[in-house]
Amino acid sequence: MELKIIDKIDDEMHLEIKGETHTLLNMLKSVLLDDSRVQIATYDMKHVSISDPILFVKTDGTDPIDVIKDALKVLISQCDEFIGVFSKAVEA
Numbered sequence: 001m002e003l004k005i006i007d008k009i010d011d012e013m014h015l016e017i018k019g020e021t022h023t024l025l026n027m028l029k030s031v032l033l034d035d036s037r038v039q040i041a042t043y044d045m046k047h048v049s050i051s052d053p054i055l056f057v058k059t060d061g062t063d064p065i066d067v068i069k070d071a072l073k074v075l076i077s078q079c080d081e082f083i084g085v086f087s088k089a090v091e092a
Contacts, residue, residue, distance in 0.1 A: 001017065001018065001019045001020060002017075002018040002019060003015060003016070003017055003018070004016040004018065006054065008064065008065075010061065010063070011058060011059045011060070011061050011062070011063075011064065012056070012057065012058045012059075012064060013055075013056070013057050013064035013065070013068075014054055014055070014056050015054065015055045015056075015057075015068070016052050016053070016054050016055075017052060017053050017054075017055060018052045019052065020052070020053055021045075021048055021053070022045065022048065022053075025043045025045070025053045025055060027075055028041075028055065028068075028071060028072070028075065029041050029042060029043060029055070031071040031074045031075055031078075032057060032067065032068070032071045034074075035067060035070065035071060036060075037059050037060050037062045037067055038057060038058070038059055038060075038067060039058045039059060039060060040056065040057065040058040041055075041056070041057050041058075042055075042056050043055045043056065044056070055068075
């Protein structure tokens, strides 16, 4: 995975996420939209096999980098929780 900040101002950011697909971007967008500081969270991918997604985030004035970092922490926590629940389920 490679990241490239295409454009960033105080409350907006366009971030290209090379090598990723709808799987990560849909989850990230969903968590971002649950954050009250986020006004817009979306991404564009021209074609899944030949283009890289570009994430767009607009906040209430909060630095979008901080908001994205917080969203990623939430995703990690959700994955950790799933691993725990899944591990218990397959042990039974």
